[in-house]
Every structure is written in C-alpha cells, then in structure tokens.
Amino acid sequence: MTYLAILGAVELGLIYAVMALGVFISFRTLNTPDLTVDGSFVLGAAVAAVICSGGGNPFAALLAAFAFGSLAGAVTSLLHTKLGIQPLLSGILVMLALYSVNLRVMGGAPNIHLMNSPSIFNLWQAGLFAGNAKLITAILVILIVFLFLYLFLQTRLGFALRATGDNEIMVRAAGINSNATKLIGLALSNGLVAASGAMIAQYQSYADVGMGMGMVVMGLASVIIGEVVFGVKPLLRRLLAVVLGSVLYRLIIAFAFSLGMPATDLKLVSAVIVAVALSSGALKSAVLKQKQ
C-alpha cells in the first residue's frame, strides 16, 4: 500500500467515525437496530452539497446537516413510540421516504458536484501543515465530536439514555420518560450520521443519492471491529474503540483494494465482515465442540 492510500484511508476512517459513533448510539447505547442511517447519511450529504454549492459556510453546512439528520431520527422514533411500529420497520420506512426527500433536497438531480465550493477540508492551502490539511481537519472534527459525546454520556441525561438501552422497566420506575430518551437518542444518532455524510460530500466534492447504501452495515462493522480489537470498557475506551474501529475498517478496505479487489465488491466485503464478526460467538462454540 502506498503512503497516499494509507493517508486517504485514515482520513476517511476518521470522517466515517462520526457516522460510526452515531450507529454506536442507536445499536449499542439504545439497543435499537436503527436503519434510518442509510437515508440520513445521504440527507446530510445533500443538505451540505446544496449549501456549499450555493457558496454557504461549510461549517454551517455541517450544523444544518446535523439538524436535518436529527429530525429524521426523531421521525423514526415517533413512528415507533407513538404509532407502535416496530423499530426496525420504522427505520426502514424513514429510510425509504428519505430517498425521495433527498432527491428533492438535491433539486431532482441524482448527484451534485462541488468542484470549487468552499469546504472544511480546503480552508487553508498554504502554511505549515498545508500538506496534511485534510487529515488535521478530520482529526479536529472527530476530537470535538468525541469529546462532546464522552461528556454528554456522563450527564444525567446521558445516564438516562444509556439506561434506556439497558432496561426500560427500570428507567420508567426511576421516573424517566423512556419515549423521550429514545427520541433524543435517535435524533442525536442520526444527527451525527448526517454530519458525517456532510463531511464526506465536502471531502469527495460530490454528493450522490445512492451514497448511503449499506451505510448502517459499514457503521456496524466499525463498531464491531473496534469492540473486538480494542475492548468494550470503560466508556472512554469504548468510544475510542469505535473511532479506531472505523479507521481500521477503512485500512482493511484500502488494503483489499491494493491487492486488486474491484471497488464494486466493497459492499460484499463489508457484509461478510459484519456477518463473520456477529457470528464469532457461534463459530467459537462450534470450534470448541469440534475439539471436545
């Protein structure tokens, strides 16, 4: 692998880590399999593409993406808590609806190119770290998101959110409105996912209505790789594991590319990674049985 390939993988890994942290919030913290992600990722990218191509502030584009993504997550949560639709199906419904919404946001075009638009990754082209501007920006962003999330999960509200994923009965007995915590959790999760989508659009100078496909699986792959390689406790290490898992996942993909894997096989490889990781428990016990 070339230095450039590794650098690119690390940059992508850090940007996608924001999405993976969102997936971590829904799948792990809230214990809810939320499939809104595939749609909210593109929503964030679309919102950012429209803002940036109109000459808007690229940071404002991230915040706007976060807001719209949160809205999508809130809708999924309300479909579940207010209308009694299963969480899995609620997510699928919103994901489907978002496909049309995203096309509308992009003005009916299936993609938007951002060739000379402002981006958080080209704020400075000269100076000391000009060569690594993208990497430094990515590191700064993930640091901020990471710190925010780490502190948030240790507030009273953060406690309520984590407990909701653990034991809803206990949460309500403690006087917490579990429907509200679920809503906040899914809004936060999809806000992060959309912000990640917005950054990817800026990083690649390109937003495409199909770019979210399988995003939830890639997020999950990062979360699981992180758990397997870096462990699951305490909280700080757990969050760090998600970020590192995301980077590792991108490095694995880049390595596979360098060995000649066609780019079109990416989704297949992602699915296999997640399937293997999720079945590792079953595989382990099968191997143990064989030995006996």
Add this chain to the structure above:
Amino acid sequence: MIQIVELTKIFDKGTINEKVAVANVNLTFAAGEFVTIIGGNGAGKSTLLNCLAGNYAVDKGIIRLDGKDITNLPEYKRARWIGRVFQDPSLGTAYDMTIEENLAIAYHKNKSRGLQPGIRKKERQFFREKLAMLGLGLENRLKDKVGLLSGGQRQALTLLMATIVTPRLLLLDEHTAALDPVTAKKVLQLTRKLAENKEICTLMITHNMQEALDIGTRTIMMHNGRVILDISGEEREKMTVEKLMSQFERKSGSSLANDRMLLL
C-alpha cells in the same frame, strides 16, 4: 394516604380470553403501614400492584395518592412517589451500568435530567454511606457493573434505589422469590429496615404465609381478583397459618391443596 376505589382491571376485554384480574377492589392504606398480600396463583396480586404503579390503564375505578387522583397518570410521572422492586432481579437495575450510575439514576428521580454531571463527588460519598448500610461490601465496588452482581446483591441494590428518594408507596412483588433461602432472609431483613420510615406505605406480595403474618402491620388475602380477607391489629396477632388456610377455604370455597400459596 392511598385510596383505591372500585378498581377493576380486565384483560383481553370482549374476547373469549376475557379475564377479570382485579374485581371492584376497595382499599385504603395509611402512611407507615406495611401490608403483606397473599393469595393463590392468578389471584390478581401483581395486577393490583401494576395498576397502582401505572403499568396498565384500569377499566374502572379511581386511585388517589395523598388526595390526588393519579388514575390516569403515566407510569413515569407517578414514579416520583413510588418505589418498586420486582420478582426478577434483572428488572430493577441497568446491568451494563455501574453501581454508582444506577444509584444516581434513582437518586435524581424528582430532579431535572439535563446536562448536569451524572454523579457529583458529594453524591458519590452519600451513595457509599448508603451502600455500607446494606452490609454487602458494595460500598467498595461503586464502579463495578451491576451485571457482575448476584441476584441477592441486585435485589438489595434495587431496594436501596427504590427508597433512596423516600417514596410514599413501596411496591414489592415477590422480591425474594428468586433468591436462595439465606439470601432471601437477608433481603427481607433489609426490607424491614428500609420500610421502617413512617412516611412510607409498603405493599409486599409473598407466597410464604408465615412470613406474611410475621412481617408488617396488616395482611390482605386475594382470590379471583377480590380481597377476601383484610386483617390487622389484634386479629392479626392471633392469626396462625392454619387458621389462615381454613379461612381461605371457607371464603373462597376452594381448597389450597394444589396451590402454591401453601408454601410455608
């Protein structure tokens, strides 16, 4: 303090599985009372407690707490006056969170849950003192995940969580049934200690009739959703398990032979 008027709960109403679980129950409990509730399987004991806690919408009747009508208040809103311990030790705590985090969640019951720190230093000290009272050494394990605790330790912790903000009503649904006899005894002792508070009214469901008579100030027997016996004071002092059983057979018209209530 707690007033239950003509309370009725019907499951699967209008279907062939229709079941009247609580039938027109009238009860009044005062602060400081410790009520043990007995009755056979399916008598409606758990349903009664669940109606009080707000798990179900009731079909008829009114529940008042300190004069306030709470019949239609959602569970999480009335939780501020109610502490609960369940039969299943895993239901009372968040297993993937630490002991101190669980206590903090219970401790902030009536406070706003915003971006304040989840646990403050002072609170941690307070939790340590409270845990020391349990006599289980949990005060040295504040940062251990609750998932690592035994069933008895979890029930003790849940009891502490249910009373750390003094509730008006403490609901215990066979909370020692899943424990081994020695641990059950310990948790029961702890229950007595924590329920001593004169502001709390405790309702405890049990299948152990001797225990039901030994502990508390009043005993209620349920059958088919109705209260068929309600004793306290001198009448209760003189009551024995044998007399209780013959009373049951007379009033319910059924035999206890195959019933789990026989458990002594």
